[in-house]
Amino acid sequence: MARVRSDDGPQETTSPNEVERAIVRSARESYGRLVAFLAARCRDVAAAEDALGDAFQAALHHWPATGVPDKPEAWLLTTARRRLIDGARHRGVEGEAGRALLQLADEAERLATSDLTFPDERLALLFLCAHPAIDAAVRTPLMLQTVLGLPAARIASAFLVQPAAMGQRLSRAKAKIRDARIPFVLPERRDLPPRLGAVLEAIYAAYGSGWQDLTGAEAATSRRGLAGEALELGRLLLGLLPEEPEAAGLLALMLHCEARRPARRSADAAYVPLSEQDVSLWSRSMIAEADRLLHAAELVGRVGPFQLEAAIQSAHARRASPGGAVDWESVALLYEGLVRLAPTVGALVGRAAAVSEARGAAVGLAFLDNIRGDAEDIRGDAVAAYQPYWAARAHMLQRLGRADEARAAYARAIGLSEDPAVRAFLLARSAQVPA
Amino acid sequence: MNYTLLIYEGAADFAMRKDPAKAPGYWAAWPPYADALRKAGVFVGGAGLQGPETATTVRMRDGSRAVQDGPYADTKEQLGGFFIIDVADLDAALEWAARAPVGPGAVVEVRPDLPPMG
Numbered sequence: 001m002a003r004v005r006s007d008d009g010p011q012e013t014t015s016p017n018e019v020e021r022a023i024v025r026s027a028r029e030s031y032g033r034l035v036a037f038l039a040a041r042c043r044d045v046a047a048a049e050d051a052l053g054d055a056f057q058a059a060l061h062h063w064p065a066t067g068v069p070d071k072p073e074a075w076l077l078t079t080a081r082r083r084l085i086d087g088a089r090h091r092g093v094e095g096e097a098g099r100a101l102l103q104l105a106d107e108a109e110r111l112a113t114s115d116l117t118f119p120d121e122r123l124a125l126l127f128l129c130a131h132p133a134i135d136a137a138v139r140t141p142l143m144l145q146t147v148l149g150l151p152a153a154r155i156a157s158a159f160l161v162q163p164a165a166m167g168q169r170l171s172r173a174k175a176k177i178r179d180a181r182i183p184f185v186l187p188e189r190r191d192l193p194p195r196l197g198a199v200l201e202a203i204y205a206a207y208g209s210g211w212q213d214l215t216g217a218e219a220a221t222s223r224r225g226l227a228g229e230a231l232e233l234g235r236l237l238l239g240l241l242p243e244e245p246e247a248a249g250l251l252a253l254m255l256h257c258e259a260r261r262p263a264r265r266s267a268d269a270a271y272v273p274l275s276e277q278d279v280s281l282w283s284r285s286m287i288a289e290a291d292r293l294l295h296a297a298e299l300v301g302r303v304g305p306f307q308l309e310a311a312i313q314s315a316h317a318r319r320a321s322p323g324g325a326v327d328w329e330s331v332a333l334l335y336e337g338l339v340r341l342a343p344t345v346g347a348l349v350g351r352a353a354a355v356s357e358a359r360g361a362a363v364g365l366a367f368l369d370n371i372r373g374d375a376e377d378i379r380g381d382a383v384a385a386y387q388p389y390w391a392a393r394a395h396m397l398q399r400l401g402r403a404d405e406a407r408a409a410y411a412r413a414i415g416l417s418e419d420p421a422v423r424a425f426l427l428a429r430s431a432q433v434p435a
Numbered sequence: 436m437n438y439t440l441l442i443y444e445g446a447a448d449f450a451m452r453k454d455p456a457k458a459p460g461y462w463a464a465w466p467p468y469a470d471a472l473r474k475a476g477v478f479v480g481g482a483g484l485q486g487p488e489t490a491t492t493v494r495m496r497d498g499s500r501a502v503q504d505g506p507y508a509d510t511k512e513q514l515g516g517f518f519i520i521d522v523a524d525l526d527a528a529l530e531w532a533a534r535a536p537v538g539p540g541a542v543v544e545v546r547p548d549l550p551p552m553g
């Protein structure tokens with residue numbers, strides 16, 4: 001059905017369906033860009049979201065009569081801008097914030113009457129969400145809400161938090177952005193590595209949220225994780241920072257993990273460890289894309305933890321190549337690099353497990369035993385509650401024929417497992433240890 | 436916009452003030468910092484505070500004043516001084532906070548000020 005402009009004389013009204021489709025399309029394609037642009041101008045993310053929400057409501061109300069505008073985003077911007085200025089007038093906003101709003105008004109007018117698209121401020125918005133002054137626990141939710149427009153309840157369920165509590169945390173963070181004037185600006189070059197690291201960690205945290213490997217009825221409930229959304233953020237970041245190898249590394253890492261998702265559960269929902277996964281279920285295209293990204297990142301020559309993690313996953317994916325096998329010495333070497341850059345418990349345990357495969361369980365076990373000494377920052381009790389440490393330890397002890405110790409380690413691992421399928425798997429392994 | 440930098444120091448820092456060997460170094464660090472704030476045009480105000488042992492708290496209890504010896508908070512770090520600066524945003528305030536010549540273990544809290552009252 002043809003779109004009609006309101007100055008065209010007698011008009012057909014546009015069907016509610018077409019209006020809704022146009023609004024949904026605008027929201028899907030432009031929500032984040034619109035919020036970012038408005039927030040950058042008024043320095044207030046919450047006000048920007050509210051104003052934009054009002055604008056979408058207004059569109060729902062007016063477009064059936066006036067028709068969908070040629071440039072829906074410009075219309076939404078102009079309407080949101082008006083709301084912001086009205087709101088600011090009510091609050092008595094003056095000085096710099098007032099001037100920023102007037103600038104917004106000028107820009108919105110220019111965009112409505114020209115062919116320009118409005119600037120993409122989403123990179124600054126991503127850095128804002130991951131600013132050190134923002135509570136680390138709320139950075140990922142903030143990104144998901146402001147850049148992707150995800151509802152707070154959906155985010156809450158993925159992080160296993162009550163929707164009201166999540167809503168409060170988000171409000172508090174946005175209030176702090178406004179009241180403490182956390183700036184909407186790209187970090188200086190010298191601050192970029194740690195600030196970028198925080199953005200990457202926040203996106204990766206979205207990937208790891210929620211219950212990932214649900215089947216059937218469980219998968220349909222809202223306790224799904226946010227892997228798709230994390231990939232979307234990862235692609236967006238790389239699009240905004242195409243020269244940044246760690247952004248490529250993060251996306252490659254997530255793609256490698258995502259590629260293997262279909263193989264992680266058997267037909268009867270049992271947990272399948274990586275070494276036993278049916279490689280024919282892995283997504284060839286995702287693996288290929290991930291490796292292309294990783295290769296391009298390597299050419300930049302600035303290695304980082306996400307590139308190393310992606311390279312490790314790439315090494316695991318070798319099993320899918322014809323005649324391919326995992327080169328455990330290479331994996332151990334990659335973990336060595338990771339430990340030097342980012343000595344987390346995860347990296348230390350990963351290194352020990354790779355060494356165990358490459359050089360035997362006795363050597364691997366020695367690496368595990370040394371974990372407390374290897375990382376000054378890690379307190380001894382960091383492994384006490386770290387499930388992968390105990391699972392790896394149990395596996396090595398089992399290989400060495402140390403039955404009682406193996407069973408004890410399996411028991412620790414089972415006690416720390418959150419996933420019933422993993423628990424069942426470890427129980428079965430433990431039962432195989434000779435009495 | 437005004438921000439207040441609240442400087443919390445540990446017992447060792449306060450002890451330096453009274454140690455004849457360490458005191459000159461401790462006191463000499465602060466004037467250059469205050470100078471830099473003034474030269475940058477961001478200095479609004481501030482003061483060094485005498486140690487927590489000189490503090491007295493006043494509370495209103497049942498309509499009457501309760502006066503007590505000692506500082507408000509029973510923490511390891513105590514307020515040693517504060518600066519009020521006028522800068523554009525939080526990042527600028529944080530940069531100045533990072534330049535404060537505090538000893539290890541000291542904490543600088545950065546708070547945006549309310550607009551002036553009265």
